[in-house]
Amino acid sequence: MSPNIIAILPELWTAIGQTFLMLAIGLSAAVLLGGPLGVLLFLLGPGQSLERPALFGVINWLVNTVRSFPFIILLVALVPFTRLIAGTSIGPVAAAVPLSLAAIPYFARLVEQNLRDVPRGVIEAAHAMGASEWQIVRRVLLVEARSGLVLGLTVLAISFLSYSAVAGVVGGGGIGDLAIRYGYYRFQTDVMVLTVACLIVIVQLIQFSGNGIARRLDKR
Amino acid sequence: MNPPTLAVAAAANPASPEASAPIAEAIRLDHVSKSYRLPNGTSFDAVKSVSLAVPQGDIFGLIGTSGAGKSTLLRLINRLEHPDAGRVFVGEREITALGKHELRVARQRMGMIFQQFNLLQNATVFDNVAFPLRIHGKWSPGDVFRRVRECLDLVGLLDKIDSHPAQLSGGQKQRVAIARALAPRPDVLLCDEPTSALDAETTRSVLDTLRDVNRRLGVTVLIVTHELAVVRALCRTVAVMEGGEVAEQFAVDETGPGRERRVTALGRELARMAVYADVQNDLERLDAALA
Numbered sequence A: 001m002s003p004n005i006i007a008i009l010p011e012l013w014t015a016i017g018q019t020f021l022m023l024a025i026g027l028s029a030a031v032l033l034g035g036p037l038g039v040l041l042f043l044l045g046p047g048q049s050l051e052r053p054a055l056f057g058v059i060n061w062l063v064n065t066v067r068s069f070p071f072i073i074l075l076v077a078l079v080p081f082t083r084l085i086a087g088t089s090i091g092p093v094a095a096a097v098p099l100s101l102a103a104i105p106y107f108a109r110l111v112e113q114n115l116r117d118v119p120r121g122v123i124e125a126a127h128a129m130g131a132s133e134w135q136i137v138r139r140v141l142l143v144e145a146r147s148g149l150v151l152g153l154t155v156l157a158i159s160f161l162s163y164s165a166v167a168g169v170v171g172g173g174g175i176g177d178l179a180i181r182y183g184y185y186r187f188q189t190d191v192m193v194l195t196v197a198c199l200i201v202i203v204q205l206i207q208f209s210g211n212g213i214a215r216r217l218d219k220r
Numbered sequence B: 001m002n003p004p005t006l007a008v009a010a011a012a013n014p015a016s017p018e019a020s021a022p023i024a025e026a027i028r029l030d031h032v033s034k035s036y037r038l039p040n041g042t043s044f045d046a047v048k049s050v051s052l053a054v055p056q057g058d059i060f061g062l063i064g065t066s067g068a069g070k071s072t073l074l075r076l077i078n079r080l081e082h083p084d085a086g087r088v089f090v091g092e093r094e095i096t097a098l099g100k101h102e103l104r105v106a107r108q109r110m111g112m113i114f115q116q117f118n119l120l121q122n123a124t125v126f127d128n129v130a131f132p133l134r135i136h137g138k139w140s141p142g143d144v145f146r147r148v149r150e151c152l153d154l155v156g157l158l159d160k161i162d163s164h165p166a167q168l169s170g171g172q173k174q175r176v177a178i179a180r181a182l183a184p185r186p187d188v189l190l191c192d193e194p195t196s197a198l199d200a201e202t203t204r205s206v207l208d209t210l211r212d213v214n215r216r217l218g219v220t221v222l223i224v225t226h227e228l229a230v231v232r233a234l235c236r237t238v239a240v241m242e243g244g245e246v247a248e249q250f251a252v253d254e255t256g257p258g259r260e261r262r263v264t265a266l267g268r269e270l271a272r273m274a275v276y277a278d279v280q281n282d283l284e285r286l287d288a289a290l291a
Helices: A003-044 A053-068 A071-077 A079-086 A092-116 A120-128 A133-144 A146-170 A175-184 A189-217 B003-015 B070-077 B100-107 B125-136 B141-154 B170-182 B200-217 B228-234 B256-261 B265-290
Strands: B025-037 B043-055 B059-064 B085-090 B110-113 B188-192 B220-225 B237-242 B245-251
Touching (some): A003 A092, A003 A133, A003 A146, A003 A175, A003 A189, A053 A092, A071 A079, A071 A092, A071 A146, A079 A092, A092 A146, A120 A133, A146 A189, B025 B070, B025 B220, B043 B070, B043 B085, B043 B220, B043 B245, B059 B200, B070 B085, B110 B170, B125 B170, B141 B170, B141 B200, B170 B200, B200 B228, B220 B228, B245 B265, B256 B265
Parallel strands (some): B059 B237, B188 B220
Antiparallel strands (some): B237 B245
C-alpha cells in the first residue's frame, strides 16, 4: 500500500462516517418534510380531490425555485441560516442543513410524480367506500406507490452522495472533501482513485438495496 | 262471501295512503342534471333532468349507447359526480343534501364495483376486502377477519384469501371487488360496467355471483351496462338512456303488448331477444313432447 494511502487511512474512516451522517440527516429531512410536501402537491394538483389552483401554484413555484439553485450557490447563500440552525457553518452537521433544504423539494417532486402513477380508479374506489383524504393517502397512495417511492429515495440518496462531496468546499468533511484536499490539491492520484472507488462501492450498494427492496414491495 | 277479508282491506287502505305503494324505494332521483364543460368552451349535458326510482331488492339495469349518460347517472348516486340540479335519495337519506363528512358515512352504505375492478394491487385479497371495514373504524380486528372470510366465501374465493390481485383472473378480481363492496353490508350495490372487461365465461360467473348476492342478502343492485345479454341474464327492471334522458323503462320479462310499444332501438332489441327466447322455449317443449 502506498504511503499516501496509509497516511490518510484514519482520516478515510472519519470521512466515510461524515458522509453517512450528512446523507442520513439530508434523507431524513427529505422523507419527513419533503414526503408530506409531495403528497400535498399531488392532492392540490389539477383534477385531484383537494384541487386548489392558487395554493398548488405557490408550492409548485417554491419547489421549482429551490431546485433551480446550483447546489454550491445554495450552500454559500445559506451560511447565515446554517449558523442559526446548527450553531456553526463548518462540519458535516452544518453541511447537512443546505443538503436537507435541497433534498426536501427534490423528494417532494419525486413523491408527486410517483403518486400520479397510482391509477385514478383505485383512488376513486376508495372515495366511493367513504374513505377520508388522510385514509386515502395512508392506505391507498402510499401502499400503491411504495415501490416507486423507494426507487425515488434511491435516486435521491445517490444524487446527494455527490452533493455531499460538494459540501467539502465549505468544510463539510466527508469522502468528497478528502478527494479534493489530498487527491486534487496535493496531486495524490492514488488517494483520488481510492476515494472514487469508495464512492463507487457506496453507490452500487445503495442502488442494489434500493432495487431489492422495491422489487419485494411491488406485488403488481 | 268473505266479510273478514273485506273488512281488513277496507281498514288498511284509507288509513294510510302510503300502503298503496308497498314497495319502498332504495334509490330515487328527482330531476337530476349534470353537464360538463368541454375543452372547446361549450358545455355537454350528460344527464338531463332525469327522474328515476329503483325499488328495494330489485336488480335494475341502466342501458344505453356510449355517451348516453348512464355511467354519469350512476356516479351521481354516490356523488362521485356532483349533480348541477335535482335531488338524489338513497333509502330515506337525501344524498345531495349531505355535508362532506355525512357523505362519507352515507357512502359506507353503498357498495360500488367498476369495470377495471380498482383493487389495491399491493394488498392481498384479504386486505382488499378488509379495506372498507378498516376505514369505517367500527369493526374490531376479529370482526373484520370473520366478515372478510364470510364475504369471500359468498363469492367462492376463500382459497385466494392470501393471494395478490395480480395472481387472479379477471373474473376472480371482479368477484373480490364484489366481496369488498358487500363487506360493510350495503343497502345498494352500484355496478359500473362490471363485465365489460371480461370474456363470456367469466361474465357468467360474475353475473351468477351478483344474482346470488341479491337473492341471499336482498341488496338492491343497480347495474350500468351496454351488453343486452347481461340485462337479459340478470335484471328485473331496465331503463334505457338516450342523450342524457331516460327514454323508457320496463320489466325485462314483460310479455304481451308492452313489448310492441318499445320506443328505443335497445328496447326493441330486448323485445326481439325475448321473443326469440320464447320461440326457442316453445320449440324445445314441442321437441320434448314429440320425443
